[in-house]
Amino acid sequence: MQLVDYFKIIQKYFPVDSIAYSIYVPHVVLVTAKALEIARRLGLSEEQMRFIEEAGMLHDVGICRVNNPKLSCFGELPYICHIVEGKKILEAEGLLKHARVAESHTGVGIFKSDILVNKFLIPLKDYIPETLEEKIISWADIFFKKTPPKLWREQTMEEAREEIGQYGEDRLRIFDEWRDLFGE
Numbered sequence: 001m002q003l004v005d006y007f008k009i010i011q012k013y014f015p016v017d018s019i020a021y022s023i024y025v026p027h028v029v030l031v032t033a034k035a036l037e038i039a040r041r042l043g044l045s046e047e048q049m050r051f052i053e054e055a056g057m058l059h060d061v062g063i064c065r066v067n068n069p070k071l072s073c074f075g076e077l078p079y080i081c082h083i084v085e086g087k088k089i090l091e092a093e094g095l096l097k098h099a100r101v102a103e104s105h106t107g108v109g110i111f112k113s114d115i116l117v118n119k120f121l122i123p124l125k126d127y128i129p130e131t132l133e134e135k136i137i138s139w140a141d142i143f144f145k146k147t148p149p150k151l152w153r154e155q156t157m158e159e160a161r162e163e164i165g166q167y168g169e170d171r172l173r174i175f176d177e178w179r180d181l182f183g184e
């Protein structure tokens with residue numbers, strides 16, 4: 001199994017003395033720890049666990065290129081672009097499977113209709129987690145925010161469900177399906 005030095009990659013895009021780094025690392029650690037706990041409970045293999053560790057730690061790397069002062073990210077792009085930029089960064093690192101996680105990890109997925117309705121500046125297609133590992137990381141990510149006042153607090157199941165519910169009944173169905181698979 002080829003191990004990825006994910007801290008080396010994170011530090012390439014977030015200087016260790018930056019505020020963005022001090023937000024990025026706790027966020028991805030919390031998401032990764034939750035995802036690994038689910039993976040362990042479901043009896044995933046060592047290889048799957050290692051992948052979840054690496055991809056969880058790298059899933060939001062694209063935020064380095066967006067403009068979001070709350071995250072101390074001062075790139076040029078709108079926030080939603082972090083999924084496409086994350087994919088590009090990880091593909092350039094030769095990590096195609098990890099790149100898929102960066103691209104598909106938002107909520108229960110971003111659909112073509114969301115892109116059209118919100119006029120998102122990303123290529124028109126569905127960005128949906130497909131593999132079990134992708135779904136576990138997306139699920140774990142729903143429970144954690146990156147903005148500092150909420151950075152360390154895991155959302156409750158009710159809060160997370162309510163948030164996803166804002167995007168429609170079809171999203172709630174996916175949320176409930178994942179809750180049955182991954183919830184405690």
Ligand SMILES: [Fe+2]
Pocket residue numbers: 027031059060141
């Ligand atoms: Fe995230």
